[in-house]
Amino acid sequence: MTVAVVLFTADLRLHDHPPLHAALASADEIVPLFVRDQAIGEAGFDAANRRAFLADCLRDLDAGLRDRGGRLVLRSGDVAEEVCAVASETGADEVHMAAGVSAYARHREERLREALEADGRRLRVHDGVVTAVAPGTVTPTSSDHFAVFTPYFRRWAQERLREVFGAPRTVRVPKGPRSEEVPARGDVSGVSEGLAEGGEEAGRKAFTAWRRHGLAAYEDNHDDLAADGTSRLSPHLHFGTLSPVELVHRCRDAGGAGAEAFVRQLCWREFHYQVLAARPASSHENYRDKHDRWRSEADAADEVEAWRQGRTGYPMVDAAMRQLRHEGWMHNRGRLLTASFLTKTLYVDWRVGARHFLDLLVDGDIPNNQMNWQWMAGTGTDSRPNRVLNPVVQGKRLDPDGEYVRRWVPELSPVSGSAVHEPWKLPDEDRERLDYPEPVVELAEGLARFRQARGLE
Structure with a gap:
C-alpha cells in the first residue's frame, strides 16, 4: 500500500483541491494533515476571530472526510517536524501541499522540502489553489x-x-497516525459577537x-x-x-x-x-517611501483610541469601526475610509491601523491587509498617493439615507436622513440629547497637516 500526505494550509476544502486530487491519483491511502503552526501564535497573528473561524473550518473538513471514510489528522508544533513525523509513521513517500504566497509560507516550504529530502521523501507543491x-x-x-x-x-x-476538480467520493486513511482533538469555536475566547460561520x-x-x-x-x-x-x-x-x-x-x-x-x-x-x-518587505516597510514623519501611536493616543472604539465624532468612520469590532469584518469601502482617516486626517502611521485590523479581521491576511493599508496611506501602489477621503462626502455618497450609520451607531438613530453624517450641525437642543462625541479633529485641520507633512503646500 502506497501512502501520501496532504498538508492542508490555507486551503481547507475538499472541492477543487489539486494537492488532494494528485495524492489520491498516486497513492492507495492518504493522510489529510493540518498542523497548527506554533510560529503563527508566537508572531502574534493567532487572532481570536481567525482562530474561531479556523475551528469551524477544521471541524467541517474533518466531517467531510469522515463522510468519505477518512478523517483529519491534527497536530500542533513546528510544521516541518510534524509533517516529517507523520510521513515517517505512515511510510509516506510524498507530501502534497498548496503553494504559499508570503515570505513566511515560502520559507516554510523550503524548510519542509529540505527536511523531507533528508529522509528520502519528496515534497510536491501545487499552484492554482490559494x-x-x-x-x-x-x-x-x-x-x-x-x-x-x-x-x-x-x-x-x-x-x-x-479545470475544476470535484470533491473525492472516497478517502482512505491509514489507521496509524495519532491526532489531536479537533477544536471547537466555543473553545476560543474574545470572539466577535457577530462572527460568521466558517467551513466549506x-x-x-x-x-x-x-x-x-x-x-x-x-x-x-x-x-x-x-x-x-x-x-x-x-x-x-x-x-x-x-x-x-x-x-x-x-x-x-x-x-x-x-x-x-x-x-x-x-x-x-x-x-x-x-x-x-x-516585495515581501512591504508587509512592514513602505512600498514607495514618501518620507513621512508619521505621528506615533503614543503621540496620538487619544485619537487612535477613539478611532478604534468608533468614537471619532465622524459617523461613517465610527459605524465602520463598530462593524469591525462586532463582526470581525468590514465592507471594503469602510476599510478604505477608516484607513484614510487614520493615516491622512489623523496622520498616524499606517502600521498602527494595519495591526488593529489584523487583530480583529477574520479575513485578515498579510498581502491584502498590508497592501490595502499602504494603498490608502499613499505609500503603496495607488497612482494618486495624496488622495484623502472625506468621511462626510463619502457618507452621503455611500449611505445617502444614513441607514448604515444608524445601524451601527444607535446613538444617532433619532437623526433622520443624511443629516446623520453631520451631527455637529444639528440645533443645539437636538445635539445635546445625543450621547455622541464632538469630532476629534476638524477635517480642514487634518488635511492641512497632511499636506504640509507631504510637502504639498
Missing part, C-alpha cells in the same frame, strides 16, 4: 511584478485557468445563495453600505474553504456586468498577492 493565477506567472517585460492594477488585470484575465459547507452555501440573488446586481450595489450588497466571501477565500479558480469559472459562466465586476475584485486580491510575493 490563488487562481500564481504570483509571478504574469509579469511585465521590465519588472518581476505589476505595480499598477489595470495592466495586471488585462494580463490576468487572459490566463487560461485549470457554509462557504459553498453562501456562494450559491449570493450567486443566485446578489451577483447580477453587484456592479450597481457593491458600494451601497446599507444594502450590504457584497458577497462577504473574503473569510472563505482567506481560509481556502472556497476555490478562487472555481469562483472565477462559475462567475464567468453566469456572465453579466455584476459577474465581471466581481471577477475584477477577485483579481484585486491576486494583484496584492503578486506585489507582496515580489
Whole structure:
C-alpha cells in the first residue's frame, strides 16, 4: 500500500483541491494533515476571530472526510517536524501541499522540502489553489511584478485557468497516525459577537445563495453600505474553504456586468498577492517611501483610541469601526475610509491601523491587509498617493439615507436622513440629547497637516 500526505494550509476544502486530487491519483491511502503552526501564535497573528473561524473550518473538513471514510489528522508544533513525523509513521513517500504566497509560507516550504529530502521523501507543491493565477506567472517585460492594477488585470484575465476538480467520493486513511482533538469555536475566547460561520459547507452555501440573488446586481450595489450588497466571501477565500479558480469559472459562466465586476475584485486580491510575493518587505516597510514623519501611536493616543472604539465624532468612520469590532469584518469601502482617516486626517502611521485590523479581521491576511493599508496611506501602489477621503462626502455618497450609520451607531438613530453624517450641525437642543462625541479633529485641520507633512503646500 502506497501512502501520501496532504498538508492542508490555507486551503481547507475538499472541492477543487489539486494537492488532494494528485495524492489520491498516486497513492492507495492518504493522510489529510493540518498542523497548527506554533510560529503563527508566537508572531502574534493567532487572532481570536481567525482562530474561531479556523475551528469551524477544521471541524467541517474533518466531517467531510469522515463522510468519505477518512478523517483529519491534527497536530500542533513546528510544521516541518510534524509533517516529517507523520510521513515517517505512515511510510509516506510524498507530501502534497498548496503553494504559499508570503515570505513566511515560502520559507516554510523550503524548510519542509529540505527536511523531507533528508529522509528520502519528496515534497510536491501545487499552484492554482490559494490563488487562481500564481504570483509571478504574469509579469511585465521590465519588472518581476505589476505595480499598477489595470495592466495586471488585462494580463490576468487572459490566463487560461485549470479545470475544476470535484470533491473525492472516497478517502482512505491509514489507521496509524495519532491526532489531536479537533477544536471547537466555543473553545476560543474574545470572539466577535457577530462572527460568521466558517467551513466549506457554509462557504459553498453562501456562494450559491449570493450567486443566485446578489451577483447580477453587484456592479450597481457593491458600494451601497446599507444594502450590504457584497458577497462577504473574503473569510472563505482567506481560509481556502472556497476555490478562487472555481469562483472565477462559475462567475464567468453566469456572465453579466455584476459577474465581471466581481471577477475584477477577485483579481484585486491576486494583484496584492503578486506585489507582496515580489516585495515581501512591504508587509512592514513602505512600498514607495514618501518620507513621512508619521505621528506615533503614543503621540496620538487619544485619537487612535477613539478611532478604534468608533468614537471619532465622524459617523461613517465610527459605524465602520463598530462593524469591525462586532463582526470581525468590514465592507471594503469602510476599510478604505477608516484607513484614510487614520493615516491622512489623523496622520498616524499606517502600521498602527494595519495591526488593529489584523487583530480583529477574520479575513485578515498579510498581502491584502498590508497592501490595502499602504494603498490608502499613499505609500503603496495607488497612482494618486495624496488622495484623502472625506468621511462626510463619502457618507452621503455611500449611505445617502444614513441607514448604515444608524445601524451601527444607535446613538444617532433619532437623526433622520443624511443629516446623520453631520451631527455637529444639528440645533443645539437636538445635539445635546445625543450621547455622541464632538469630532476629534476638524477635517480642514487634518488635511492641512497632511499636506504640509507631504510637502504639498
